[in-house]
Amino acid sequence: MNTKIASAVRRQLDYVKKLERSNFKYGLTVGTAFVRGIRDIGYKSTGTAIDELVDNSWESGASNVHVVLNHDGTGRKNNVTQIAVIDDGCGMVPEMIRVAMLWGGTDRENSRSGIGRFGYGLPSACVSQGKRFEVYSAVEGGALNMCELDLEDIEQGKYTTGEGEIVIPKCRPGRLPRFVQDYIRENVAGGEFHKGTVVVIDKIDKSTWKNLNAMQNALMEHFGVVYHKLRGSFDIFVNSRRVEPIDPLFLTAGYRWYDLDADRAKALDPLRIEVKNPETKEVIGRINVRYSYMSMRFGSIDKTKKAQGKNANERFAILREYNGFIISRMGRVIEVVRHSPLGTFVNNDAYIKVEVDFDAS
Numbered sequence: 018m019n020t021k022i023a024s025a026v027r028r029q030l031d032y033v034k035k036l037e038r039s040n041f042k043y044g045l046t047v048g049t050a051f052v053r054g055i056r057d058i059g060y061k062s063t064g065t066a067i068d069e070l071v072d073n074s075w076e077s078g079a080s081n082v083h084v085v086l087n088h089d090g091t092g093r094k095n096n097v098t099q100i101a102v103i104d105d106g107c108g109m110v111p112e113m114i115r116v117a118m119l120w121g122g123t124d125r126e127n128s129r130s131g132i133g134r135f136g137y138g139l140p141s142a143c144v145s146q147g148k149r150f151e152v153y154s155a156v157e158g159g160a161l162n163m164c165e166l167d168l169e170d171i172e173q174g175k176y177t178t179g180e181g182e183i184v185i186p187k188c189r190p191g192r193l194p195r196f197v198q199d200y201i202r203e204n205v206a207g208g209e210f211h212k213g214t215v216v217v218i219d220k221i222d223k224s225t226w227k228n229l230n231a232m233q234n235a236l237m238e239h240f241g242v243v244y245h246k247l248r249g250s251f252d253i254f255v256n257s258r259r260v261e262p263i264d265p266l267f268l269t270a271g272y273r274w275y276d277l278d279a280d281r282a283k284a285l286d287p288l289r290i291e292v293k294n295p296e297t298k299e300v301i302g303r304i305n306v307r308y309s310y311m312s313m314r315f316g317s318i319d320k321t322k323k324a325q326g327k328n329a330n331e332r333f334a335i336l337r338e339y340n341g342f343i344i345s346r347m348g349r350v351i352e353v354v355r356h357s358p359l360g361t362f363v364n365n366d367a368y369i370k371v372e373v374d375f376d377a378s
Contacts, residue, residue, distance in 0.1 A: 052168055053168075055120070055141055055145075056144050056168075057145075058141070060142070060145045062225040062239070063100075063146060063224045063226060063232065063236070064225070064236055064240070064243075066143075066146055067100065067142065067146075068142075068239075068240075068243055069138030069139060070102040070142055070216050071084075071102065071240070071244070072349065073139060073214070074102065074104035074213075074214070074251070075247065075250065075251055077104060077106025077107045077213070078107050079104035079105050079213065080105055080252065081104065081205075081252050081253075081254065082253050083102070083204065083205070083253075083254045084100065084102055084236060084254065084256075085100070085102075085200050086099075086100055086232055086236075086255070087099040087100070088229060089196070095228055095230070096228060096229065097227065097229050097232050098219075099218065099221065100218045100221065100224075101196070101197050101200070101215055101216065101217045102215070102216045103197065103201065103205070103210075103213065103215045104215075105205075105211075106212075106214060107156065107157075107212070107213075108154045108156040109152075109214060110156060110159070111162040111188040113154075114162055114164050115164050115186075115187065117139055118152055118164055118185050119185060120140050120141070121137065139152070139216065144166075144168060145223060146218050146221055146222075146223050146224055147218040147219055147221040147222060147223070147224075148169055148219075148220035149165065149166065149167040149169075149219040149220045150165065150166055150217060150219065151164070151165040151166075151194075151216070151219065152164055152214065152215070152216050152217075153191045153214065153216075154213070154214040154215070155210070155211070155213070156212055158212075161193070161210070162188045162189065162190060163188065164188045165186065166185060166186075167220075168220075171183060193215060197215055200257075204254070233255050233256055233258070236255050236260075237255050237258065237261075238263065238335070240253050240255070240260045241262055241273055242263045242335065242339065243349060243350045244260075244262070244349060244350075245262040245264050245265070245269070245350075246345065246374070247348050247349060248262045263335060265370060265372070266282060266307055266372055267281075267309060267315075267332065267335075268284050274332050277330060277331060277332060280320070282310065282311045282370075283310045283311070284308070284309055285310060286308070287306060287307050287308065288306035288308075289305055290303065290305075290306070291303055292304060292376075302375065302378035303376055304373060304374070305373075305375075306371065306372065306374075307370075307371075307372045307374075308369075308370065308372075309370045310368070311336075311368040311370075313365070316330055316332050316333030316336050316367075316368075317329070317333075318330045336367040336368065337367055339370070340355065340362050340367040341356075342354040342357065342371050342372075342373060345372060345375070346375060347376065347377050
């Protein structure tokens with residue numbers, strides 16, 4: 018056996034013995050390694066991570082969702098150290114709070130009627146941004162309860178039982194963090210939290226934007242596009258500022274930057290596809306496709322010049338960011354496909370928009 022192979026075998030033996038010493042029961046995941054690995058999976062930005070929490074709020078029947086960015090006085094001045102997502106939805110019973118913090122813990126498993134399906138969103142989104150998260154929730158007429166998960170405590174074995182299992186702590190009566198209490202008092206009707214859910218992400222170390230103002234502006238724009246079709250159902254606020262919906266096709270009058278100047282996007286004929294059950298021929302869902310066409314100077318301030326540098330207007334960032342097939346599920350933008358068998362979207366393609374929206378069914 019050569020040295021490289023011998024070293025690999027020794028490493029395997031050492032690892033297995035370490036697991037055995039911790040009473041590992043060969044569950045489906047190795048807890049600490051799983052959590053470390055999942056922190057780096059799947060999210061393009063802080064915005065797409067927080068989308069998961071906003072989705073949960075919308076599905077819970079919330080009328081208002083507040084995203085609060087806070088600097089707790091530690092670290093660099095004006096950097097975001099905590100993020101809270103506050104909603105006024107139906108809330109969760111104590112047992113469900115604990116379950117919701119698990120990967121795969123959802124009462125909407127494989128749902129074909131809403132946005133969520135698998136129960137990975139809440140914990141994955143939170144640990145992708147910070148090392149600790151807390152969930153507070155209350156149902157109508159019920160008490161506020163909370164549960165927390167700290168990745169540093171997992172590493173130190175504080176959640177590991179004598180049988181070697183990593184277990185989420187039980188829920189307990191909760192008291193909202195001071196910055197959340199202050200925000201609710203100043204920005205929520207009645208100044209009190211009666212029902213709903215608050216998710217607090219703490220020990221933030223992986224956010225896309227560090228500066229509070231930069232993150233606020235980026236999230237205002239991001240949420241504006243992602244939820245533009247759902248804004249008749251609920252409102253979103255970032256640090257008390259109401260998010261204005263942004264149609265990435267720039268076809269919806271009244272939406273942000275639709276009438277930025279005299280230039281207008283032109284709607285092309287939409288397409289509606291009915292999807293039928295192959296056996297019963299019953300219509301089980303629909304796919305709606307919208308198209309828009311814009312002039313090559315649509316993103317320009319001075320219409321005689323290209324949209325570049327200081328001559329790029331506010332629309333241009335949206336044109337560039339959503340350059341591709343815009344894919345929506347139940348009106349919620351989930352992806353932009355820039356490469357397909359039809360070709361790759363290049364810079365000039367940004368002025369032609371295609372949105373494909375499909376039912377959850």
